Structure formats: C-alpha cells, structure tokens
Amino acid sequence: MMRLELVKRPQRSALFSALSPFIAFALTIIAGAILFALLGVNPLTAFRIYFIEPISQVWQLHELAIKAAPLILIAVGLSVCYKANIWNIGAEGQFIFGAIFGSAIPVLFPQFEGPLVLPLMLLLGMVGGAAYAAIPAFLKTRFNTNEILTSLMLVYVAQLFLDWLVRGPWRDPQGHGFPQTIQFGDSAVLPELMPDAGRANWGFVFALVAAVLIWILMGRMLKGFEVRVLGSSPRAGRFAGFGLSRMVFFAFLLSGALAGLAGISEVSGAIGQLQPVISPGYGFTAIIVAFLGRLNPLGIIAAGLVLALTYLGGEAVQSALGISDKVARVFQGMLLFFVLGCDTLIHYRIRLIGLALTKQEGAAKLDAAPKLKEAR
Amino acid sequence: MKKLLIALMTTTAALSLAASAEAAEKLKACWVYTGPIGDFGYSYQHDQGRLEVEKALGDKVETAYLENVSEGPDADRAFERLAREGCKLIFGTSFGFMDAEVKVAKKFPKVMFEHATGYKTGDNLGIYNARFYEGRYVLGQIAAKESKSGVAGYIVSFPIPEVVMGINSFMLGAQSINPNFKAKIVWVNSWFDPGKEADAAKALFDQGADIIVQHTDSTAALQVAEERKLHGFGQSSDMIKFAPNAQLTSLTDEWGPYYISRVQAAIDGTWKPDNVWLGIKDGAVKLAPYTNMPDDVKAMAEATEKKIAGGWNPFTGPIAKQDGSAWLKDGEVADDGTLLGMNFYVKGVDDKLPQ
Amino acid sequence: MDITVNILLTIATAATPLLIAAIGELVVERSGVLNLGVEGMMIMGAVGGFGAGYLTGSPWVGLLAAIAMGALFSLLFAVMTLSLATNQVATGLSLTLLGLGLSGMIGTGFVGQPGVRLPNLDIPGLSSIPVVGKLLFGQDPVFYISIVLTAAVMWFLFKTRTGLTLRSIGDSHASAHALGIKVIRYRYLSVIFGGACAGLAGGHLSLVYTPQWVENMTAGRGWIALALVVFASWRPWRVLAGAYIFGAVWIGQLHAQAFGIPVPSQMLSSLPYLATVVVLVLISRNKRLTMMNTPASLGQPFVPDR
Numbered sequence A: 001m002m003r004l005e006l007v008k009r010p011q012r013s014a015l016f017s018a019l020s021p022f023i024a025f026a027l028t029i030i031a032g033a034i035l036f037a038l039l040g041v042n043p044l045t046a047f048r049i050y051f052i053e054p055i056s057q058v059w060q061l062h063e064l065a066i067k068a069a070p071l072i073l074i075a076v077g078l079s080v081c082y083k084a085n086i087w088n089i090g091a092e093g094q095f096i097f098g099a100i101f102g103s104a105i106p107v108l109f110p111q112f113e114g115p116l117v118l119p120l121m122l123l124l125g126m127v128g129g130a131a132y133a134a135i136p137a138f139l140k141t142r143f144n145t146n147e148i149l150t151s152l153m154l155v156y157v158a159q160l161f162l163d164w165l166v167r168g169p170w171r172d173p174q175g176h177g178f179p180q181t182i183q184f185g186d187s188a189v190l191p192e193l194m195p196d197a198g199r200a201n202w203g204f205v206f207a208l209v210a211a212v213l214i215w216i217l218m219g220r221m222l223k224g225f226e227v228r229v230l231g232s233s234p235r236a237g238r239f240a241g242f243g244l245s246r247m248v249f250f251a252f253l254l255s256g257a258l259a260g261l262a263g264i265s266e267v268s269g270a271i272g273q274l275q276p277v278i279s280p281g282y283g284f285t286a287i288i289v290a291f292l293g294r295l296n297p298l299g300i301i302a303a304g305l306v307l308a309l310t311y312l313g314g315e316a317v318q319s320a321l322g323i324s325d326k327v328a329r330v331f332q333g334m335l336l337f338f339v340l341g342c343d344t345l346i347h348y349r350i351r352l353i354g355l356a357l358t359k360q361e362g363a364a365k366l367d368a369a370p371k372l373k374e375a376r
Numbered sequence B: 001m002k003k004l005l006i007a008l009m010t011t012t013a014a015l016s017l018a019a020s021a022e023a024a025e026k027l028k029a030c031w032v033y034t035g036p037i038g039d040f041g042y043s044y045q046h047d048q049g050r051l052e053v054e055k056a057l058g059d060k061v062e063t064a065y066l067e068n069v070s071e072g073p074d075a076d077r078a079f080e081r082l083a084r085e086g087c088k089l090i091f092g093t094s095f096g097f098m099d100a101e102v103k104v105a106k107k108f109p110k111v112m113f114e115h116a117t118g119y120k121t122g123d124n125l126g127i128y129n130a131r132f133y134e135g136r137y138v139l140g141q142i143a144a145k146e147s148k149s150g151v152a153g154y155i156v157s158f159p160i161p162e163v164v165m166g167i168n169s170f171m172l173g174a175q176s177i178n179p180n181f182k183a184k185i186v187w188v189n190s191w192f193d194p195g196k197e198a199d200a201a202k203a204l205f206d207q208g209a210d211i212i213v214q215h216t217d218s219t220a221a222l223q224v225a226e227e228r229k230l231h232g233f234g235q236s237s238d239m240i241k242f243a244p245n246a247q248l249t250s251l252t253d254e255w256g257p258y259y260i261s262r263v264q265a266a267i268d269g270t271w272k273p274d275n276v277w278l279g280i281k282d283g284a285v286k287l288a289p290y291t292n293m294p295d296d297v298k299a300m301a302e303a304t305e306k307k308i309a310g311g312w313n314p315f316t317g318p319i320a321k322q323d324g325s326a327w328l329k330d331g332e333v334a335d336d337g338t339l340l341g342m343n344f345y346v347k348g349v350d351d352k353l354p355q
Numbered sequence C: 001m002d003i004t005v006n007i008l009l010t011i012a013t014a015a016t017p018l019l020i021a022a023i024g025e026l027v028v029e030r031s032g033v034l035n036l037g038v039e040g041m042m043i044m045g046a047v048g049g050f051g052a053g054y055l056t057g058s059p060w061v062g063l064l065a066a067i068a069m070g071a072l073f074s075l076l077f078a079v080m081t082l083s084l085a086t087n088q089v090a091t092g093l094s095l096t097l098l099g100l101g102l103s104g105m106i107g108t109g110f111v112g113q114p115g116v117r118l119p120n121l122d123i124p125g126l127s128s129i130p131v132v133g134k135l136l137f138g139q140d141p142v143f144y145i146s147i148v149l150t151a152a153v154m155w156f157l158f159k160t161r162t163g164l165t166l167r168s169i170g171d172s173h174a175s176a177h178a179l180g181i182k183v184i185r186y187r188y189l190s191v192i193f194g195g196a197c198a199g200l201a202g203g204h205l206s207l208v209y210t211p212q213w214v215e216n217m218t219a220g221r222g223w224i225a226l227a228l229v230v231f232a233s234w235r236p237w238r239v240l241a242g243a244y245i246f247g248a249v250w251i252g253q254l255h256a257q258a259f260g261i262p263v264p265s266q267m268l269s270s271l272p273y274l275a276t277v278v279v280l281v282l283i284s285r286n287k288r289l290t291m292m293n294t295p296a297s298l299g300q301p302f303v304p305d306r
Helices: A014-038 A043-055 A058-083 A091-108 A117-143 A147-167 A202-220 A222-232 A234-239 A244-271 A282-292 A297-321 A325-342 A359-375 B002-025 B042-060 B073-084 B095-107 B132-146 B161-177 B194-206 B220-228 B256-268 B295-309 B336-340 C002-030 C038-056 C059-083 C088-110 C132-137 C141-159 C161-171 C173-178 C183-209 C221-231 C236-259 C265-284 C287-293
Strands: A003-008 A348-353 B027-032 B061-066 B089-092 B112-116 B125-130 B151-156 B182-187 B211-215 B231-236 B247-253 B275-278 B285-287 B326-328
Touching: A014 A043, A014 A325, A043 A058, A043 A297, A058 A091, A058 A202, A058 A222, A058 A244, A058 A282, A058 A297, A058 B073, A091 A117, A091 A147, A091 A244, A091 A282, A117 A147, A117 A244, A117 C265, A147 C221, A147 C265, A202 A222, A202 A244, A202 A297, A222 A234, A222 A244, A234 A244, A244 A282, A244 B073, A282 A297, A282 A325, A282 C088, A297 A325, A297 B061, A297 B073, A325 C059, A325 C088, B027 B042, B027 B073, B027 B256, B042 B061, B042 B231, B042 B247, B042 B256, B061 B073, B073 B089, B073 B095, B089 B095, B089 B256, B095 B112, B095 B125, B132 B161, B132 B211, B132 B231, B132 B247, B132 B285, B132 B295, B151 B161, B151 B194, B161 B182, B161 B211, B161 B336, B182 B194, B182 C236, B194 B211, B194 B220, B194 C002, B194 C183, B194 C236, B211 B220, B220 B231, C002 C038, C002 C132, C002 C141, C002 C161, C002 C183, C002 C221, C002 C236, C038 C059, C038 C088, C038 C183, C038 C221, C059 C088, C059 C183, C141 C161, C141 C183, C141 C236, C161 C173, C161 C183, C173 C183, C183 C221, C221 C236, C221 C265, C236 C265
Parallel strands: B027 B061, B027 B089, B089 B112, B112 B125, B125 B275, B151 B182, B151 B211, B211 B231, B231 B247
Antiparallel strands: A003 A348, B247 B285
16 A cells, blocks of 8 residues: 655745646646547647647637636635635625626616716626625624635525526516616726727736735735734734734625626626626636635736636637537646646655655656546 | 557547548538537537538538537637637527627628527528427327316426417417316426426425426426326427336427528528528427327327418417406417517416516 | 325435435544535536446446445545645535536436436335335435434444544644544545545435436535535534425425415525525524534644654
C-alpha cells in the first residue's frame, strides 16, 4: 500500500507558485489527449480547436470577454468573503436580484430615457445584490445561522421569484404571452466597447476595474488587513478590536453588490431584457474561479479568462468535431482538478511512502490515476 | 508509448485532412438545442430529425449541432459560431433563441436561418412550429371515453401559450364526449424533472384521476400509471417501451420530414424564409399507435385524426371562455394569432391560470 | 383512508434518496470534511446503477454498482482534499461539475431504454394488513435500508468508541492527531462511506423512484441533501425527520394544486427552501446547542505534521 504524505514548506514556494499552473496544464493535456484518442478524435486537432482557435479570432476574443466578465466580477467579491473565512455560496441569487432591481427602471418606466438611466440601473443592481446578500449576513450575525446553507437556499428562492416575475407582473403585454419582459430601450443598454469588432460590452471593464480596486483594498489598506486577520484567526481579530459581525456584513454586502452589478450588466449588456433564466450558473462557477485564482484578484482575472476559454473551446469542438457537450465538461472538470491539485505544491512538498518515486512525479501520477479510470 | 501516440496522432491528422477536403461540396446544416440530446424528450426529438436528414440526404449534407445552449449571450455566440464555421442552414429549436437568431441572421445575410416556435421573421429567417394542440384534442376524446372516474390528471410545466392551448384543446376534445369531464392540473415548473413528475402523477391518481396527460418531457408519469395499472399518454417520443400496458397513445414530435424538405430546398437553391405551422396532416404531429383501448375508441380516435388532417380545427365555435363569456361564435375558427398568444382557459377547465 | 396511506407512501419514496444521501454526508461532515459534491456522486450512482441493472437484467446488481460507483467517485475527492489538501469547497463543486459531465457521457447509450425496477417487498399475510401492512411491509427495499442505515449511523456515532473518535476528529483534528489517531485514514473512510451513500441514493432514483436514465435526473436532490444535514444540526434522527418533512412539503404542494388551491406555483415550489431557512434560524438561535453539535473543524484542510 502506498501513501502520500505532505510536508509543509517553511514558506510558500515561489517556484511552484509560478510553475504549478503549467504543470496542471501539461497534465490536462496528457489526460485530455488520452480522452480524445479514446473517442477516436485526433488530440492535436482537438486541442487546436479547443484552446487556440477561440483566441485567434477577434470576434471570439470578444466572446471570451463577455463570458469572463460576470465570472471575474462575482469571483473578486467572493474572494474577500473567503479570505475572511465567510462562506457566501449564494452569489447566483445575488446576481439574479441585482438583475431584477436594475431592470426595474427600463421595465416599469420605459418612457424614462436619457444618460441618467444606465448609471441608475447599475446602482440599483448593486443595491439589489447587496440587499439580497444582507439576508444571510443578518441571519448569521443575529441568529448564528450557517451562511453556507442560507445563502444557497436563497438561490433557489431567487430563481423562482424571477420566474414568477417574468411570467406574471413583468411580462411583456405585446409578447404573445411568452415569459419575458419588454426589450430595454436604447438608453438602458450597456454599450459595446468596439461595436465593429465584436459584442464585448462595458461589463468586462467593470470586472477589470473591480479586480484592481479589490486588489488595492486587500493589499494596501487597513480593511484588507482586517479581513485577513479575522479570516485566519477570529480570536486575534477580536483582540485587535475588529468586529466579526461588521466584517460579516462588509464581506456579504461587498460580494453581493459585485454579483448584483454582474447581474445587471449581463441583463442590460448581453441579453437586453429579463427572461426566466439569465445565468447558466455563473454564481457557482465563480466560486471555482475564485479558488483557481487563489483568492487573489489579479489571479482571478486570469482564472476567469481560462474558465471562459474552456466554455468556448467546448462549444468549438462540439460543432467542429461533433464531440458532445459532456466530453467538454469532463475535460473542464479534469482541468479544475489538476489545477487545484498542483497548487498543493506551493505550500507542501509531497512524499510517497512505500514506493521510491520522486516526490512531484509521484504525486502527479497518483493524482492522475483515479481520473483516468473514471474517464474511461 | 510516446512514439505510438505520435504515430497515432499523425495518422488521424492525415485522415481528418482528407475528410475535410472531401466535405467542401456538401451543404452544412446545423442545429442548436436548448437541452441535452439525452433528455429523451424535446431536444432528443429534434436531434432524431437531424439524424433523419443525414440518413435521407447522405453525402449531400454535413450536419453539426450544439446542445445544452442556454438562452441569452450563449445563444448569440452559438449561432454566430455556426454561421462562421460554414453552416449554410441553421435551425434554432427553442423559443428562447428568437432574439439571438434575429440578431445573427441580420449579420450573416447569406446564411439561411430557421427558428422553431417563435414569431419574428426576416429576409433570411423563417419560422416553423407544430400544432400539437391538434393531437391533444384526440387525447381528450380518448381520455373521456376511457376514464371511469371522469377525471384526468394533467401535469404541466409552465403557463405559456403553447401549454394553455394544449389544455384547452384537450378539454374541448374531452367535453365533446363527456360534457362533465374534469381535469385536475398540477404545475411542476419544469420541463424536465422525472422525480417531480412521478410525484405529481401519484398525487393526481390519489385524488381520483385515472388517466394522466402530461406537457412535460420525461417518462416518469407513465411509469407510475403502469405501476398503478391505470392509463396515460406519452409525450414527445413514443414511450410504449416504458409503459406497455399503460400508454394509450403518445403525442410525438416528428421533425424529420420537415427538416429533410428544408435541407433539400437549401441544396436545390429554392429555400425561402417561410412561416409554417405544421400539423397532423404534414406528419409533424403524430399519434403513436393506439394501444390498450377497445376497438371502438380506437376507431373514434382515428376518425378524429382524419377529420383534423382534413382541415378541421379543434378551436371551432361555439366555444365559451372559462368565465362563461362567449369567445367563438358558432362555426367561427380561432385565428393563429390568438392561439399563439393564448392566455385564457375555455369553459370547464377547473384551474386558475397562473398569471 | 386509502388516500392517506398512498400519500404517506409517496412521501416515503420522495424522502428516501434525500435521507440516504444526507446520512452519508452527515458522517463525512462529522469527521470534519465538507463535500459539496453530493449531486455529482449521486448522478454517478444513478447512471452506474441503471447501467449495471440494464446490462445484467438484475436490479440488485444495479444497486451494488450504484454504491460502488458513488464510492469510487468520492475517492477522487478524498485523494484531492485529504492527500493533497486542496480546498474542500472548490473541490466539491468541481466534483459535481465532473460528475454531471461524466454521467452524461457514460449514459449516452442508455437514453430511451426502459430499465429494471427493484420490486417492492411483499410478505404474504403481513403486506396485506389494512393500512399498516403496506406502510410497514410493502415498500421498496431501499426504504428499509434507509431506515436501518439511519439507526446504524446513530448507534455508530454515539454509542461506539470508533464513532466517538470520528466525532473528536471533526471537532479538532489537531488534538485528535496529537492523541495518535490516524485522522486522514478516518476521513478517507468517512468520505468513501458518504460517496457510497450518495451512490445508493442515486441508484434509488434510477432503479426505484423513476426506473430510467436521463441526463441530470437528480435535478438538485444532492443540494437538498446537503441542506438537510445542516437543517438537522448533524443529528441522524433529525435528518430522518427533516427528509420526511421535506418530502411532505414537496408532495403536499402537489396535492394542494391538484385540489385546486390557487397559489402561484413558484411560491409553492420555493416553500421547501424557505422552510429550511426558517428551521435553520430556529435551530441555530440556541448558540450552545449548535456549538455542541457542529463539527468545529468542518471544511478545514488537515495536514499531519511529522
């Protein structure tokens, strides 16, 4: 029987910090090659279409930005929560409530037009997301209720509420009874960045700005220090005079507001109206993005783009090679596992007890083994 | 090992190159599905249509599809991708793709687009739909004949016109046999959740219904009927394998013939955007073989089917609305616009339409 | 009377997969590990169970395959989070993502095929006693497994030494390790047990509840199971109660509709989730009680120092 053992490094390894994404990527390529070969597809062709083609055409770069924007926006907010050891996993619901609040203006007051409309919508979107996030925060601080569960449950409630809204009171009266609101007026649509080149809109800029602001907040300001101290040791935080309840509210409201901003940007920029389903699970995927980016806002930008690429690549191989959507998702899952596993190398050395393999190779092999068995 | 892999890669690369050179003259037809093709329901049936095209037109055509495409920006991208990848004819199979398809169709004027169940058209964008309500009238008649309790259980997804139209047509059919026929209606808020559909079927049976009708996609409700030794109707595909003793018939979607004719037209260069609403007479709405019923009921069902195929519309007056107010005068036929936006019940439906 | 019995039977069928998956997750969380991949393990169990049953024709083989599939899949999570100390939340979510994709890939050939169904228990004489006969002696085998499982887990956690050890690991892995307890080994076994349970729950779906295979057929039940564990504040008998309350609300809203009570169906559908939030609040108001039951080191990775 062989056994893995982790040995904590005295400090995080700068080498593996930089190297681990590449190791993960290499492992994914190897596992992916086997997967594609088993399916009778030339792995080289598959990889070219999966990874290269989506970023070699301008219109696809725009699509990449569209797909990555909500993931990044939500994930940077969540990173603050998670750094503070507060577990908001209901960003999907906050996303939806942001979209609903922001859409109230173009849906209820379609005749109200002008340059004020859009800023108001975005602001309302942030308020909506933050307000919805305030519920689990309140329950946690007031009743000590587990926030993982309340925030998750509220996602389902939000989805059903949106569903009711667009099928009922907010339904377009001229829409043949179909479940959608009226199309937003011109002044309620988030403009595209370069309309001639592709569809990417200002949402991507919001995402980048938010990431940089949060990066500054976390690294350069007292609030960031407070977050980290309370996150790693609530006791130490209390001695330093930081309030845990205040922090819970701060983290939830901030991440809720960003998720809400993502929601209204998505609706106003990419969709142009409210409909029963406005997110293919961005709020949940963003959790993975936050961790792939190691809870670092700049890392999250990279992680968001990579994850967006796997979606685009999945579609590309589907239409070009007839590889099913499921294979793309399995491939995506493998990538996530490899990335998460390889990041272990930053903090730990890995030893194999029982077999005389060298450390990293051994770890990598053992890591790969169960997945390949599954994939077959 | 490494060498083997490289050898493998190069041979397959050569093969795929050869294949793509050959494909140049084929017409590429593409589909976008909202669900997984493994749902054995709506998207599955569309994909069956695609496979029929491949079978019928052989090497004159090349097909591709994108499944599980959600409505919104993903749909925009899906259509744009297919248009850029050389698809000449693209079918969007879900209502929610309408605006995405309209946008992309404007951008690619040389590509032909078709959209199912929507209402917006364009210079290179046609629409198609199927009159499922025609089949539901027949189901209503069978239910009224076969039910002992005089109550059917009706499992529905969402209150959109398509579904409301179906309930109304079913009730008109049932009332033509038994004026006091009732249907209990349960909204499960999902097109697809086998467990919930099974639970809904059990609840309806427990409350006295003895026949199940569904406007959801899974076979779960019929399986419950099979277990309870009661009856029901299939949906989207023929589900007889799942309920050999319970299925009376199934209301199936047959997109194949339509897809073949459209792809053929595209190959011939005669394709024009159209607005078609196909029914029983076009073979797009089909009732699976009548089973588990006496011959006279079967004969009645076949006669009604024939009558509808001959052009008779189940929504022919006199028909009153649920509140008793008049809707259609004697002999008056509902126009398609009203049907496509239907948001009211006819008389005798025992439910309040969720608004 | 008949209708009451039928409703109770329906509730039992709806509650069984939730109960089994939640009991498994309860043991995992009691050992201090948070596995958010229940949905993924469950769907793998469903496809494995259906496939094995369909190919061999035996629902019992199917049930065993479902358990094995869930356990095997959870091993992946165990290697990641326990041996490689990855973040449990992210790994669990990734596991769900992978499970949904993988099951769809494996199940491609099973779509549209009628599977096999586990027969209900039928004890001559006993099963035909009016009212109680069907409830006690006429249900599907997995129902009985779920009840026995709950009792066994209750006994194991609170009446055995090993159970005590397991709980102590969940409360403080550092102290447990200091006492010489093999934390990682315990956690491996817990995670695999949780996976086996989730697999069994999935098998119940594809072999009893709705004997068929379709993609995404778990439809969010894994998430509800996760909710139940916290809803029950990590107490097995409360998980049982919770699963049945959940089942009752679920079935109740369908009956209310069939009865013609005009409530927006979305509101009815959101009732179970709101109910969970309310109960969570009620339970967690008592701080001392929650503290006593909550595994204090839940979700924190543990790496034994040497």
